[in-house]
Amino acid sequence: xxxTERRSDALTRERIVDVAIEVLDxxxxxxxxxxxxxxxxxxxxGAIQWHVANKxxxxxxxxxxxxxxxxxxxxxxxxxxEAIHTIALGVFDAIEAHPWVGGQLARPPWQSTMLDIxxxxxxxxxxxxxxxxxxxxxxxxxxxxxxGAGGQNATNSRSPEAFGDRGDFLDGLAAQWAxxxxxxxxxxxxxxxxxxxxxxxxxxxxxxxxxxxxxTMPR
Amino acid sequence: xxxTERRSDALTRERIVDVAIEVLDxxxxxxxxxxxxxxxxxxxxGAIQWHVANKxxxxxxxxxxxxxxxxxxxxxxxxxxEAIHTIALGVFDAIEAHPWVGGQLARPPWQSTMLDIxxxxxxxxxxxxxxxxxxxxxxxxxxxxxxGAGGQNATNSRSPEAFGDRGDFLDGLAAQWAxxxxxxxxxxxxxxxxxxxxxxxxxxxxxxxxxxxxxTMPR
DNA sequence: ACCTGAACACCGTTCAAGT
DNA sequence: ACCTGAACACCGTTCAAGT
Numbered sequence: 323x324x325x326t327e328r329r330s331d332a333l334t335r336e337r338i339v340d341v342a343i344e345v346l347d348x349x350x351x352x353x354x355x356x357x358x359x360x361x362x363x364x365x366x367x368g369a370i371q372w373h374v375a376n377k378x379x380x381x382x383x384x385x386x387x388x389x390x391x392x393x394x395x396x397x398x399x400x401x402x403x404e405a406i407h408t409i410a411l412g413v414f415d416a417i418e419a420h421p422w423v424g425g426q427l428a429r430p431p432w433q434s435t436m437l438d439i440x441x442x443x444x445x446x447x448x449x450x451x452x453x454x455x456x457x458x459x460x461x462x463x464x465x466x467x468x469x470g471a472g473g474q475n476a477t478n479s480r481s482p483e484a485f486g487d488r489g490d491f492l493d494g495l496a497a498q499w500a501x502x503x504x505x506x507x508x509x510x511x512x513x514x515x516x517x518x519x520x521x522x523x524x525x526x527x528x529x530x531x532x533x534x535x536x537x538t539m540p541r
Numbered sequence: 542x543x544x545t546e547r548r549s550d551a552l553t554r555e556r557i558v559d560v561a562i563e564v565l566d567x568x569x570x571x572x573x574x575x576x577x578x579x580x581x582x583x584x585x586x587g588a589i590q591w592h593v594a595n596k597x598x599x600x601x602x603x604x605x606x607x608x609x610x611x612x613x614x615x616x617x618x619x620x621x622x623e624a625i626h627t628i629a630l631g632v633f634d635a636i637e638a639h640p641w642v643g644g645q646l647a648r649p650p651w652q653s654t655m656l657d658i659x660x661x662x663x664x665x666x667x668x669x670x671x672x673x674x675x676x677x678x679x680x681x682x683x684x685x686x687x688x689g690a691g692g693q694n695a696t697n698s699r700s701p702e703a704f705g706d707r708g709d710f711l712d713g714l715a716a717q718w719a720x721x722x723x724x725x726x727x728x729x730x731x732x733x734x735x736x737x738x739x740x741x742x743x744x745x746x747x748x749x750x751x752x753x754x755x756x757t758m759p760r
Numbered sequence: 761a762c763c764t765g766a767a768c769a770c771c772g773t774t775c776a777a778g779t
Numbered sequence: 780a781c782c783t784g785a786a787c788a789c790c791g792t793t794c795a796a797g798t
């Protein structure tokens with residue numbers, strides 16, 4: 323299990339991935355270069371590529387580490403809807419903390435990370451007691467929503483426009499919406515106020531509950 | 542309105558964007574380079590950048606053109622759920638035809654393209670007769686699902702693994718699922734058969750209907 | 761106004777050479 | 780086994796120079 327290390331700061335695949343996550347968080351996907359990584363790790367870029375073959379592999383490994391915590395076990399007696407909330411918020415928060423994760427999870431080939439999330443959500447879907455024939459559809463739909471909403475939320479909150487005070491940003495955006503063309507944006511204008519006061523995590527859960535309601539409503 | 546053109550193949554912003562869409566469709570986002578574009582348009586790459594300042598602007602313009610058709614008007618007497626299906630499938634198909642669109646729509650700043658989709662969906666949400674206070678949440682959730690599911694579906698179907706016969710691909714993947722560890726993937730194994738026979742567009746609409754059911758169920 | 765192409769400061773990836 | 784750094788074939792972007 324333990325490998326012999328000459329120096330405490332020996333170059334390992336694990337250390338490379340950890341630093342890659344730091345770089346991705348601070349500088350984004352384009353900021354992650356083998357040369358930038360080499361500078362932080364005080365080595366040559368070729369050394370890194372001995373441990374990690376290419377950039378795709380590096381992104382995949384970083385995603386797995388960043389999301390791993392989100393899909394931990396939930397207590398066996400947790401009601402299924404509540405358990406789904408926990409898993410979904412775990413993924414949502416992981417993407418919010420590491421916005422580059424959103425784009426990676428969607429990208430094939432499906433890593434084991436994605437399969438783990440699918441499995442955990444699916445177990446709770448089954449626990450809801452819905453017909454077996456609907457399980458695949460329901461689990462897939464939930465996963466699409468969770469990854470999609472999480473990714474879009476994270477990119478929105480990191481946009482240059484959103485930088486600074488959140489209240490100011492939403493006030494400004496809501497004001498823009500309220501002044502849109504009355505005919506062309508007849509609907510959008512009416513929800514400007516709801517945009518102004520909304521909470522991202524609460525909206526995310528409310529959308530999730532719409533799906534859960536649809537799955538469990540009496541037929 | 543009409544600008545004087547010396548040659549029929551004069552370099553215009555519109556022509557650049559059209560060719561950019563062709564390149565994006567065939568070679569993906571990384572295949573789109575100013576030099577590749579210049580070769581196709583038989584000009585220098587600098588000429589292109591006189592019309593389009595940078596790559597981001599080019600991607601934004603290409604996305605707007607590729608999605609524009611999807612958000613056309615629906616007949617005024619169409620039942621709202623049916624109208625939402627039409628809009629959603631339009632976006633879904635546009636992303637399937639142009640997979641790079643998925644990543645672009647999610648990226649801020651929200652282009653007018655995204656606002657148009659929001660407006661059209663919102664009008665139908667209002668037509669469903671649900672409480673006004675829920676309109677923003679419902680429309681946002683639908684949009685997150687549509688963009689998210691569309692993007693993930695498109696990247697999945699374009700993955701190297703999925704290249705070739707779709708039946709063979711799903712058979713192979715379902716076989717892998719069925720052979721997963723019985724404890725760790727207890728749920729996933731049971732839906733392998735549902736994965737094998739699923740239809741992407743039907744699944745997409747089924748997921749959408751879960752949300753619509755949740756929005757309209759009696760409380 | 762529109763186009764050209766050299767120049768610059770980067771990339772990812774490969775690989776002969778070292779230890 | 781692990782690391783180094785030169786070399787290669789690219790990028791996006793800038794910009795002086797042309798028409």
